[in-house]
Amino acid sequence: EIVLTQSPGTLSLSPGERATLSCRASQSVSSSYLAWYQQKPGQAPRLLIYGASSRATGIPDRFSGSGSGTDFTLTISRLEPEDFAVYYCQQYGSSHTFGGGTKVEIK
C-alpha cells in the first residue's frame, strides 16, 4: 500500500499570499495518478487537480499541481478568502489512498 504524507499539517497565511503544499509518497505513483482535493466544513471534497498537474473543470488557474514519482506539490498562487480549507492528496494508480490533509488557515 502506498502511504501519502502531507506537509505541513497546518499552514497559516494571509489572503493574497502564496501557499505551497507538499505530498510525499512511500513509493512511486504510477502514471502520475495523483489528485488534489479541497474540502470545506460540512461539504464533500472537490476535485482540484488530477494526473498531478491537470486542473479539473472550473478550477481557477491560481491552483496548480506539479511533481512526479514520489514528490508532488499543490500551489495556490494568491490565496482568496474562499481558499481557506483542508486539502488532501490522493493516489489512484495502485489501489487508492489519501494523505492526512493540510489545513490552510487564515493568519
Added chain:
Amino acid sequence: EVQLVESGGGLVQPGGSLRLSCAASGFTVSSNYMSWVRQAPGKGLEWVSVIYSGGSTYYADSVKGRFTISRHNSKNTLYLQMNSLRAEDTAVYYCASGREYSYGRGAYYYYGMDVWGQGTTVTVSS
C-alpha cells in the same frame, strides 16, 4: 444534472450489517470508476473501495473481507454491503465517480473523482 445521492446510513450495533446505496443521475455508473470514501468524525478522508468499469474491485485493508462493493447497471446505482461492523467504521460515507478513458486494447487513462455525493452517516454503537 450530474449527481450522486447516497442513502442507507444509520445506527447499527457492533457486528451488524448495513447496505449503502448511491444513485447516479446524468451519467452511467458502469462507464466510470466508482469509489466509496469515508470520513470519521473530525478526521481525514479514508478511501474504502473502488469498482472499475470492467468490474474489477479493490478494498482498503481495513475493510477487506467485511465490505463488498457492487453496482446495478439497470438501476444506475452503486452499493456498499458492510458486514461485521465495528465502532471504528463510524463515519460519513461518500460515493464518488471518476471518468475512464479507453485508449483501446485494454489500456485506460483515469481522471480524478469529480462527482461526489453529499454523504450518508453510519454510526456503529451499542
